Amino acid sequence: MGHYATRVNGMAIAVCRFVHTRIERLHRRAAEIPGLIPLAGGLPADELLPRNEIADALRAVQSSPTALQYGWPEGSEPLRHWIAKRLHARGASSVTADDVVVTAGAQQAIALAAAELVDPGRSVYVGVTSYPAAISALSLRGGVPSASRAAACAHYAMAGVSNPSGRDLLGRERDALLASGAPIVVDEAYAELRFDDRSERPLLVGAEDRVWHVGTVSKTLCPGLRVGWLVPPAGFRERVLERKHAADLQAGSLGQAALAHFLDRFDYDAHVRRVRGIYRQRAETLVQALERHAPGFRFEHPEGGFSVWVETDQRCDDVALLACALRRGVSLDPGRLFRPDGARNPLSFRLCFSYAPRDALEEGVRRVVAAVRDAERKYAA
Amino acid sequence: MGHYATRVNGMAIAVCRFVHTRIERLHRRAAEIPGLIPLAGGLPADELLPRNEIADALRAVQSSPTALQYGWPEGSEPLRHWIAKRLHARGASSVTADDVVVTAGAQQAIALAAAELVDPGRSVYVGVTSYPAAISALSLRGGVPSASRAAACAHYAMAGVSNPSGRDLLGRERDALLASGAPIVVDEAYAELRFDDRSERPLLVGAEDRVWHVGTVSKTLCPGLRVGWLVPPAGFRERVLERKHAADLQAGSLGQAALAHFLDRFDYDAHVRRVRGIYRQRAETLVQALERHAPGFRFEHPEGGFSVWVETDQRCDDVALLACALRRGVSLDPGRLFRPDGARNPLSFRLCFSYAPRDALEEGVRRVVAAVRDAERKYAA
Numbered sequence: 001m002g003h004y005a006t007r008v009n010g011m012a013i014a015v016c017r018f019v020h021t022r023i024e025r026l027h028r029r030a031a032e033i034p035g036l037i038p039l040a041g042g043l044p045a046d047e048l049l050p051r052n053e054i055a056d057a058l059r060a061v062q063s064s065p066t067a068l069q070y071g072w073p074e075g076s077e078p079l080r081h082w083i084a085k086r087l088h089a090r091g092a093s094s095v096t097a098d099d100v101v102v103t104a105g106a107q108q109a110i111a112l113a114a115a116e117l118v119d120p121g122r123s124v125y126v127g128v129t130s131y132p133a134a135i136s137a138l139s140l141r142g143g144v145p146s147a148s149r150a151a152a153c154a155h156y157a158m159a160g161v162s163n164p165s166g167r168d169l170l171g172r173e174r175d176a177l178l179a180s181g182a183p184i185v186v187d188e189a190y191a192e193l194r195f196d197d198r199s200e201r202p203l204l205v206g207a208e209d210r211v212w213h214v215g216t217v218s219k220t221l222c223p224g225l226r227v228g229w230l231v232p233p234a235g236f237r238e239r240v241l242e243r244k245h246a247a248d249l250q251a252g253s254l255g256q257a258a259l260a261h262f263l264d265r266f267d268y269d270a271h272v273r274r275v276r277g278i279y280r281q282r283a284e285t286l287v288q289a290l291e292r293h294a295p296g297f298r299f300e301h302p303e304g305g306f307s308v309w310v311e312t313d314q315r316c317d318d319v320a321l322l323a324c325a326l327r328r329g330v331s332l333d334p335g336r337l338f339r340p341d342g343a344r345n346p347l348s349f350r351l352c353f354s355y356a357p358r359d360a361l362e363e364g365v366r367r368v369v370a371a372v373r374d375a376e377r378k379y380a381a
Numbered sequence: 382m383g384h385y386a387t388r389v390n391g392m393a394i395a396v397c398r399f400v401h402t403r404i405e406r407l408h409r410r411a412a413e414i415p416g417l418i419p420l421a422g423g424l425p426a427d428e429l430l431p432r433n434e435i436a437d438a439l440r441a442v443q444s445s446p447t448a449l450q451y452g453w454p455e456g457s458e459p460l461r462h463w464i465a466k467r468l469h470a471r472g473a474s475s476v477t478a479d480d481v482v483v484t485a486g487a488q489q490a491i492a493l494a495a496a497e498l499v500d501p502g503r504s505v506y507v508g509v510t511s512y513p514a515a516i517s518a519l520s521l522r523g524g525v526p527s528a529s530r531a532a533a534c535a536h537y538a539m540a541g542v543s544n545p546s547g548r549d550l551l552g553r554e555r556d557a558l559l560a561s562g563a564p565i566v567v568d569e570a571y572a573e574l575r576f577d578d579r580s581e582r583p584l585l586v587g588a589e590d591r592v593w594h595v596g597t598v599s600k601t602l603c604p605g606l607r608v609g610w611l612v613p614p615a616g617f618r619e620r621v622l623e624r625k626h627a628a629d630l631q632a633g634s635l636g637q638a639a640l641a642h643f644l645d646r647f648d649y650d651a652h653v654r655r656v657r658g659i660y661r662q663r664a665e666t667l668v669q670a671l672e673r674h675a676p677g678f679r680f681e682h683p684e685g686g687f688s689v690w691v692e693t694d695q696r697c698d699d700v701a702l703l704a705c706a707l708r709r710g711v712s713l714d715p716g717r718l719f720r721p722d723g724a725r726n727p728l729s730f731r732l733c734f735s736y737a738p739r740d741a742l743e744e745g746v747r748r749v750v751a752a753v754r755d756a757e758r759k760y761a762a
Contacts, residue, residue, distance in 0.1 A: 253605035
């Protein structure tokens with residue numbers, strides 16, 4: 001049965017890949033369109049990357065052999081101390097620097113957890129909508145991403161702020177998730193970007209034996225350093241280090257050294273507060289534009305993060321919608337990418353407010369509305 | 382049968398991990414010993430890292446959003462062009478930038494190939510001795526690393542210079558490898574560090590459909606940027622990109638941007654010629670010291686790279702030898718790490734001449750000889 005499920009899953013992946021390749025090709029084309037308003041991608045704003053501070057940090061570390069040589073697979077000690085201290089301050093008093101593994105972004109942390117937790121052919125709970133690259137990492141390990149908690153061998157959930165919804169989904173299902181008894185990969189990629197400035201107690205408190213805690217600075221500071229982290233349950237630490245070593249030996253020394261220096265000299269919290277305020281303003285602008293121009297779209301106000309998840313009642317090809325959107329001068333992320341079964345209907349999509357300038361968001365929404373009309377006409381024809 | 386082999390392999394891995402943890406603990410201790418002569422690790426010399434040039438490159442790219450943002454999973458286009466051009470110049474005229482995937486070091490390239498090529502439970506040819514982290518990547522995918530080519534589902538071999546032997550093993554078995562018909566992961570990590578300056582035609586020429594070409598600048602330039610590359614057979618490219626994306630989204634933007642800038646402004650070949658000459662001198666010094674002080678050791682003169690593989694007739698615990706070596710003020714790599722079956726006998730070890738200063742190498746060998754005597758006495762007792 002496991003074998004059969006794996007094969008079915010394999011075919012589903014093959015179909016998905018074909019469509020994903022089409023979506024990717026369209027997104028690559030988008031990058032070339034002059035005047036395009038980018039509402040796709042989940043990127044932090046270029047102008048909010050702390051470039052001067054990172055330049056200072058690089059200047060300070062770039063001639064030290066530590067920054068240019070090989071390091072241990074668990075990563076930079078000062079960095080692991082900083083991560084542990086922050087978890088500690090939020091109530092995870094058992095976490096020490098020794099429990100932390102520095103990874104190549106949150107994505108690698110998810111992939112390492114997936115390698116250990118996924119039983120090929122068995123379902124993995126990811127929710128009704130979820131982060132596409134997590135769905136992909138779980139599928140590639142042979143898991144069957146699912147919106148149902150029943151019989152799942154593991155769970156994946158985003159804490160504080162979910163992607164694509166921008167809502168705190170985990171906060172609402174915390175008890176149900178913990179009650180299931182299964183291991184949970186808790187991804188905090190957007191957790192520090194809650195617009196209400198609230199910081200929850202990490203889910204691992206009291207569930208240290210089955211929560212795989214994932215974090216990163218890619219959304220708050222800068223993705224280009226490729227630094228994230230994983231706090232696996234203690235019993236899995238050696239195994240995770242072995243997998244990390246076999247995957248890529250270690251996270252980049254230069255990125256880690258620069259980040260550790262940055263965190264030591266600059267006020268990370270002040271920076272996060274500042275960007276959080278700016279993303280909140282952009283979210284409001286996008287939401288107001290949706291309310292004004294798109295009364296037929298269903299969406300919930302984002303509580304943080306970079307994006308809004310839009311649902312409609314229409315049956316329509318969401319990849320065709322993306323093509324129409326590009327012709328209208330706007331990009332978006334087709335909804336099927338976020339659904340565990342890859343369903344394209346009912347028509348849904350993600351709109352990111354993080355990357356485009358605030359004063360372009362209303363026009364972006366107008367173009368999306370026009371693109372949806374175009375796509376509907378095409379679909380009906 | 383496959384399942385049984387996987388379980389046996391699983392147990393073998395568990396035993397290995399236990400011993401590897403002990404070895405790693407000893408190596409970590411080594412880093413703290415004052416006056417220790419480091420003959421372990423396979424690191425490039427700190428003083429040969431082109432620090433000023435990398436600092437210049439970082440200064441040039443660090444404030445560009447490209448260097449700090451997300452990028453595409455295949456990596457930097459200028460970098461892929463440089464890689465393709467160099468392969469082209471060596472006779473691989475079919476390779477274009479589109480065929481190249483930038484990875485987090487050569488290690489990730491090996492891991493991506495392993496994910497695609499290993500049939501769980503089946504043997505993978507790695508040779509009599511091989512690179513430990515490749516053995517580990519293949520084992521973690523369920524493969525059974527083996528010194529025999531018979532029935533292997535894939536081969537792993539280092540081109541130009543093998544690790545740990547420092548010899549061109551692949552050059553000698555080129556025809557046999559190609560005749561086998563199985564896919565081959567060809568790791569060129571040390572290929573540019575041949576002491577005779579020779580550059581072979583890449584093995585992928587004429588076997589593009591089954592050679593997975595792996596390269597890196599970690600040994601020639603600097604490991605801290607974490608940049609390597611993979612040229613998979615064309616039919617696997619989409620699949621590899623999907624795996625790369627699921628593994629860590631992309632190689633670090635900053636490291637890639639800095640490297641691309643470096644390669645555009647500085648003379649990479651002149652740098653490689655210079656470090657090659659210095660490593661050749663260190664190799665000669667080590668070999669002379671071995672001939673002078675260790676007549677009982679068997680080894681072959683390295684043809685390039687960072688290390689010499691030493692064999693003895695003694696039966697003795699090579700991990701105990703490492704402990705004795707640390708007490709004598711020298712480090713080395715126990716031989717079992719390099720054997721596909723993890724055998725500790727006959728006593729063997731790797732000595733690296735790359736990292737310690739040249740004038741410390743003779744004293745290093747004296748200490749190794751003393752440590753072997755200590756370990757023998759201990760073993761006999």
